[in-house]
Amino acid sequence: MRDQLYEDVCRLALPHGRMVGTRGHSEARAYLLQRIHALALEPYARGAYEFPYSVGEVKLTNVLARLPGARRSLPPLLIAAHYDTCGPMPGADDNASAIAIALGMVEPLRIRELHRDIIFAFFDGEEPPHFLTDSMGSTYYYEHQRDEPIHAAVVLDLLGHDVPLPGLENLLFVLGMESDEDFATVIERTEPDDALRIVAVPNAFIGDMSDQHVFRLHQRPYLFFTCGQWEHFHLPSDTPDKLNYEKMEHMARYLVEVIAAVCAEPLAGPFEGYDSEQRELALMRKHAGQLAKQLDMALTGRESMEQFVQTLVARYGLLTDR
Numbered sequence: 202m203r204d205q206l207y208e209d210v211c212r213l214a215l216p217h218g219r220m221v222g223t224r225g226h227s228e229a230r231a232y233l234l235q236r237i238h239a240l241a242l243e244p245y246a247r248g249a250y251e252f253p254y255s256v257g258e259v260k261l262t263n264v265l266a267r268l269p270g271a272r273r274s275l276p277p278l279l280i281a282a283h284y285d286t287c288g289p290m291p292g293a294d295d296n297a298s299a300i301a302i303a304l305g306m307v308e309p310l311r312i313r314e315l316h317r318d319i320i321f322a323f324f325d326g327e328e329p330p331h332f333l334t335d336s337m338g339s340t341y342y343y344e345h346q347r348d349e350p351i352h353a354a355v356v357l358d359l360l361g362h363d364v365p366l367p368g369l370e371n372l373l374f375v376l377g378m379e380s381d382e383d384f385a386t387v388i389e390r391t392e393p394d395d396a397l398r399i400v401a402v403p404n405a406f407i408g409d410m411s412d413q414h415v416f417r418l419h420q421r422p423y424l425f426f427t428c429g430q431w432e433h434f435h436l437p438s439d440t441p442d443k444l445n446y447e448k449m450e451h452m453a454r455y456l457v458e459v460i461a462a463v464c465a466e467p468l469a470g471p472f473e474g475y476d477s478e479q480r481e482l483a484l485m486r487k488h489a490g491q492l493a494k495q496l497d498m499a500l501t502g503r504e505s506m507e508q509f510v511q512t513l514v515a516r517y518g519l520l521t522d523r
Contacts, residue, residue: 202305203450209236209301210361210441214293218286221261221326229284233264233300233323240307242266242321246348254345256326256336263338263346264323268307270315270464276352277318278464280306281339281412283327283358293441295434296327298361298449305453306460313457315464317352324412327358339412343419353381353422353463358411360452361444362431365517369492371448373397373455374427374520376404377413379477381422383466389480391458396451398488401481403503406510407520420472424463426456429519478503485509 212232213219219229234250244250245265253262264284267277282299286292303321310319324338331337335344343351363370378384378401392399404425409417416423433439485493486500489509493500498509513519 202453203446206301206305206446206449206453207441209304210293210297210444213284213297213300214291214439214441216291218289219284219292220288221285221331222259223289226285230262230264233284236304237264237266237321240304242268242307245320252342252346254341256331259336261325261331261336261338261341263325263342265342265346266321268310268319268321270317270319272316273318275317276350277320278352278460279320279322279354280460281322281324281354281356283324283338283412285325285328285338287328287435290435290437291440293439293444294359294361294431295439296358297441298444299357299359302360302449302453302456303357305450306457309454309457310460313461315461317464319460327412333409333414337412337414340415343415351416351421353424353468354413354416355456355460355463356411356413356416356423356425357427357456358425359427359429359434361449362428362433363445363448364428364519365431366492366513366519369398369489371397372428372488373399373452374429375399375401376407376410376425376427377417377423378481379403379473379475380417381468381470381472382475383468384422384424384463385475385477385480387459387462387466388484391455391462393451393455397448397455399484400488401477401484402510402520403477403481406507410520422468422470422472424459426452427520431518434518481506
């Protein structure tokens with residue numbers, strides 16, 4: 202898998218970027234379609250993979266495909282990774298890394314023969330000036346292109362780099378565990394080995410960093426996985442050579458387990474209808490407790506967790522919205 206992850210990132214991380222309306226944007230979409238066909242994914246709806254829309258003179262396209270499950274009448278689970286870039290940047294980490302991981306999960310998920318469909322959504326228009334507007338690809342999809350209810354959304358963004366925290370480079374943050382109580386069971390049952398450390402952060406601590414936005418607004422269960430921001434975020438230096446492909450491979454294998462577990466849970470709600478504090482505390486103490494101790498911060502409850510996260514944001518630039 203690691204070689205394919207590297208190839209996908211290199212093919213997508215064009216030096217001139219994938220900014221909406223540019224040649225690189227079209228080239229990236231063409232490569233996505235090539236990979237989708239090679240993986241034998243079904244069209245999302247009406248025989249189509251490409252779902253264009255316009256904002257004035259600006260033309261955007263969501264790329265959507267489907268992995269069939271055994272019970273096709275069930276609401277599908279959606280895996281999202283945006284494919285545009287913020288300006289003429291290579292965007293290896295933002296967001297070719299997440300696209301590569303999503304594509305890398307197709308065959309392992311197919312082998313699982315899950316009982317509900319999986320939608321692979323490669324959204325357009327995640328970056329400014331579309332970010333958190335009606336023209337954001339995920340928002341446009343949900344409000345105008347969606348064909349059925351969504352069981353849950355698993356959103357991937359900024360997944361290729363080592364987290365810039367000393368001794369905690371293999372951290373992976375998950376936001377949204379609070380959106381449905383069954384997610385606590387999912388995260389507990391799928392916790393990976395020492396290759397990854399999972400820390401749950403309430404979405405409210407950070408705000409909507411990516412395509413989880415529209416699902417949260419419509420009170421659909423969601424999980425957002427990210428390694429946060431780093432020194433190459435939205436810069437020309439965000440190139441394929443900077444990424445950790447071994448970590449990406451571990452994340453792909455872990456996320457397959459998460460997807461399979463989420464597919465099996467009822468997610469009956471109510472949305473944000475339980476207190477996730479103790480489970481978040483347990484993960485934060487287990488995987489970041491030593492760092493909190495070094496910073497002379499006690500992890501005792503929701504308020505102290507938020508103070509700790511905000512300290513990491515201020516000191517290391519992690520988990521900020523744009």
